Amino acid sequence: MRPFDPRLLRYARTTRAYLAGSVVLGTATAGLVIAQATLLAALISDVFLGGASLAASRTPLLLLLAVVAGRALVAWLQEVAAHRSSAAVKSQLRGLLLERAMALGPRWLSGERSGELATLATRGIDALDGYFSRYLPQLVLAGLVPAAVGARILFGDWSSALIIALTLPLIPVFAILVGLAAQKTMDRQWRTLSLLSGHFLDAVEGLPTLKVFGRAKAQARAVREVTERYRAETMASLRVAFLSALALELLSTISVALVAVSIGLRLVDGEVGLRTALLVLILAPEAYLPLRQVGAQYHASVEGITAAQRIFEVIETPLPRHGARTDVPDPALATIRLEDVTVAYEGREAPALDGLSLVVRPGETVALTGPSGSGKSTLLAVLLGFVRPDTGRVLVDGADLGEFDPDAWRARAAWVPQRPYLFAGTVADNIRLGHPEASDEDVRRAARDAFAEEFIDALPQGFATPLGERGTGLSAGQRRRIALARAFLRDAPLLLLDEPTAGLDTESEAAVIKAVRRLAAGRTVVLVAHRPALAALADRVVHVGAMEAVA
Numbered sequence: 001m002r003p004f005d006p007r008l009l010r011y012a013r014t015t016r017a018y019l020a021g022s023v024v025l026g027t028a029t030a031g032l033v034i035a036q037a038t039l040l041a042a043l044i045s046d047v048f049l050g051g052a053s054l055a056a057s058r059t060p061l062l063l064l065l066a067v068v069a070g071r072a073l074v075a076w077l078q079e080v081a082a083h084r085s086s087a088a089v090k091s092q093l094r095g096l097l098l099e100r101a102m103a104l105g106p107r108w109l110s111g112e113r114s115g116e117l118a119t120l121a122t123r124g125i126d127a128l129d130g131y132f133s134r135y136l137p138q139l140v141l142a143g144l145v146p147a148a149v150g151a152r153i154l155f156g157d158w159s160s161a162l163i164i165a166l167t168l169p170l171i172p173v174f175a176i177l178v179g180l181a182a183q184k185t186m187d188r189q190w191r192t193l194s195l196l197s198g199h200f201l202d203a204v205e206g207l208p209t210l211k212v213f214g215r216a217k218a219q220a221r222a223v224r225e226v227t228e229r230y231r232a233e234t235m236a237s238l239r240v241a242f243l244s245a246l247a248l249e250l251l252s253t254i255s256v257a258l259v260a261v262s263i264g265l266r267l268v269d270g271e272v273g274l275r276t277a278l279l280v281l282i283l284a285p286e287a288y289l290p291l292r293q294v295g296a297q298y299h300a301s302v303e304g305i306t307a308a309q310r311i312f313e314v315i316e317t318p319l320p321r322h323g324a325r326t327d328v329p330d331p332a333l334a335t336i337r338l339e340d341v342t343v344a345y346e347g348r349e350a351p352a353l354d355g356l357s358l359v360v361r362p363g364e365t366v367a368l369t370g371p372s373g374s375g376k377s378t379l380l381a382v383l384l385g386f387v388r389p390d391t392g393r394v395l396v397d398g399a400d401l402g403e404f405d406p407d408a409w410r411a412r413a414a415w416v417p418q419r420p421y422l423f424a425g426t427v428a429d430n431i432r433l434g435h436p437e438a439s440d441e442d443v444r445r446a447a448r449d450a451f452a453e454e455f456i457d458a459l460p461q462g463f464a465t466p467l468g469e470r471g472t473g474l475s476a477g478q479r480r481r482i483a484l485a486r487a488f489l490r491d492a493p494l495l496l497l498d499e500p501t502a503g504l505d506t507e508s509e510a511a512v513i514k515a516v517r518r519l520a521a522g523r524t525v526v527l528v529a530h531r532p533a534l535a536a537l538a539d540r541v542v543h544v545g546a547m548e549a550v551a
Contacts, residue, residue, distance in 0.1 A: 124307030331494035367538030420483030422471030477508025
């Protein structure tokens with residue numbers, strides 16, 4: 001793993017200013033370290049050999065105090081710059097990750113673990129704090145301070161500088177060797193954390209079903225086993241970190257000892273003066289300290305670096321090709337034609353759609369039927385532009401759907417999925433998702449058209465009632481009618497419905513069917529239907545899975 005990934009400069013531009021500031025502050029730190037050592041060596045030498053009084057030492061003492069205060073100020077500025085830069089970079093990377101995930105679309109997301117992506121966008125990006133606040137500043141200091149300190153020692157005592165020059169490279173060599181071992185353990189830890197996140201998310205989402213079938217305890221054991229694996233991997237990472245810190249500390253201590261023995265023997269022989277000897281002894285540990293700190297802080301940042309690499313993989317995933325035309329025909333007045341459309345998903349032996357041909361005429365309501373897995377939902381995804389056919393094409397008034405800008409095409413469509421997603425927010429906010437600028441009266445009218453106004457008014461705060469994630473607090477039928485209200489509010493000429501009555505009781509089904517009948521008026525509608533009452537709304541019923549073309 002590289003100590004610095006240049007892709008940070010490309011995707012998080014705040015890093016550039018931070019690196020420039022770190023170089024300036026690192027240069028100031030190197031100068032202050034040398035100044036402190038020089039003043040301290042001169043002061044001790046003058047007092048010990050020259051018998052300087054306190055009054056005569058006042059100026060050097062004040063200068064030394066100023067240098068110490070300067071080092072404290074520079075360290076504080078580095079901390080402030082690191083945390084501010086870290087917050088900005090995390091925000092930029094999180095935004096890029098979410099933008100790319102949305103641009104890649106549902107087909108790409110279906111092949112990813114939702115738990116892993118959630119961990120990546122939260123814990124993974126937050127782990128960059130250690131990288132920016134601890135590791136990166138030390139990396140800059142490791143490049144500046146040893147060089148400056150070594151140059152200053154060279155002018156005072158070349159033999160000590162030679163010892164430092166020979167022993168100093170041993171620290172990064174050992175750090176690299178230890179870092180390779182640490183990277184392997186961290187990769188295993190991250191994979192285990194991703195597995196744990198996905199497993200835990202799936203278990204929580206399916207908890208009611210697991211309880212009904214008596215499988216909750218089995219899943220609890222599985223989560224406990226993965227958690228134990230994660231604990232073991234974490235402890236292995238910590239063990240490597242502690243051992244590496246010990247190795248680097250021992251190596252630097254031995255190196256400083258070599259310098260101390262050499263300068264001590266020559267001081268006794270009178271080959272060097274006390275001031276020079278003190279200067280070398282004070283500066284020698286400072287030459288090794290930044291490199292030791294880089295090795296120690298690397299382990300605090302490796303999780304963030306690992307996550308950043310995965311983030312860059314997502315960001316650099318090629319986007320699906322799409323057109324740029326915005327002159328989209330009105331779907332209520334246009335003929336939509338699917339010609340020999342085939343869609344195959346990775347990991348599935350049989351294609352979801354295999355050579356399907358279908359014509360949807362202007363203003364027509366077409367019901368799609370067929371067994372589960374026959375490709376009905378995939379067909380809706382193709383019409384929405386979420387899935388591009390592997391072979392075949394979709395024509396809208398003779399123009400290939402792939403030529404149009406996806407956003408311009410989807411602006412002409414309203415989609416009600418089989419399991420409508422309601423977000424944490426008010427009822428009005430969830431309806432307004434179909435048209436964010438809609439007024440309160442428009443929202444109420446859409447709810448009325450969807451036969452949802454009555455039960456919404458019965459809620460504690462009416463349209464202002466807050467809902468939990470996924471519409472917690474509402475029944476399945478109520479969630480469906482809110483989703484239909486979204487479609488009414490959107491008022492799009494193309495309506496796509498995916499089994500809007502699935503799993504509903506008789507009363508809820510009747511209400512949804514009345515809302516669908518009202519919503520379909522004057523629009524081109526393609527709906528997936530398993531219930532005969534819903535299929536009865538259609539002008540034509542098409543059995544998906546039949547190999548022959550349907551016109």
